[in-house]
Amino acid sequence: MDENNLLKEFNSELDQAFQKAWHSEKGGDDNWNNFLNNYGVTPLTKENKDFLLNSDMKIARGAFPIELRRVFEKIIEKYRVLESSSPMLASAIGKFDMEAKVKEYYQKIKPFSGLSDIFKNAATGTQKYSQGLQKEKQKTMTCKNCGAPRLEEMQYDNCLFCGSKLFETKE
Numbered sequence: 001m002d003e004n005n006l007l008k009e010f011n012s013e014l015d016q017a018f019q020k021a022w023h024s025e026k027g028g029d030d031n032w033n034n035f036l037n038n039y040g041v042t043p044l045t046k047e048n049k050d051f052l053l054n055s056d057m058k059i060a061r062g063a064f065p066i067e068l069r070r071v072f073e074k075i076i077e078k079y080r081v082l083e084s085s086s087p088m089l090a091s092a093i094g095k096f097d098m099e100a101k102v103k104e105y106y107q108k109i110k111p112f113s114g115l116s117d118i119f120k121n122a123a124t125g126t127q128k129y130s131q132g133l134q135k136e137k138q139k140t141m142t143c144k145n146c147g148a149p150r151l152e153e154m155q156y157d158n159c160l161f162c163g164s165k166l167f168e169t170k171e
């Protein structure tokens with residue numbers, strides 16, 4: 001295949017995944033699950049999805065970022081095999097910034113935070129404040145990419161929300 005076409009296909013496959021995730025129902029739907037299945041990616045368990053839907057990492061629409069990341073990984077894996085035949089493709093793969101791409105997606109599925117959020121926060125402020133005091137006693141590990149807290153009671157290495165390996169300790 002022509003070098004140019006290979007690069008085009010790589011980019012359009014990444015874009016297709018992004019669009020599919022974005023147009024999926026909040027937390028994923030059958031269509032998205034089929035798409036994941038085609039790539040051999042296992043969707044999050046219902047337990048994990050419910051947990052995320054009730055967490056502070058609010059989403060307004062779309063599949064969870066971690067699932068899109070897994071698809072991106074499969075696409076990269078697939079094209080990596082071909083990169084020796086195309087320096088252009090090799091360079092595009094090398095430049096692909098997974099963290100930035102997943103974060104870009106997260107920004108798109110986040111609920112619009114306008115005035116309504118401020119009013120909502122004011123109403124729950126007192127409750128939040130007292131919870132906050134308790135939380136502040138211990139250091140929290142948060143995901144460097146999306147800011148999700150890492151929960152010690154759930155055993156996992158990557159951020160459950162966006163799949164990043166990068167955590168930082170916030171005091």
Ligand SMILES: [Zn+2]
Binds near residue numbers: 159160
């Ligand atoms: Zn994250």
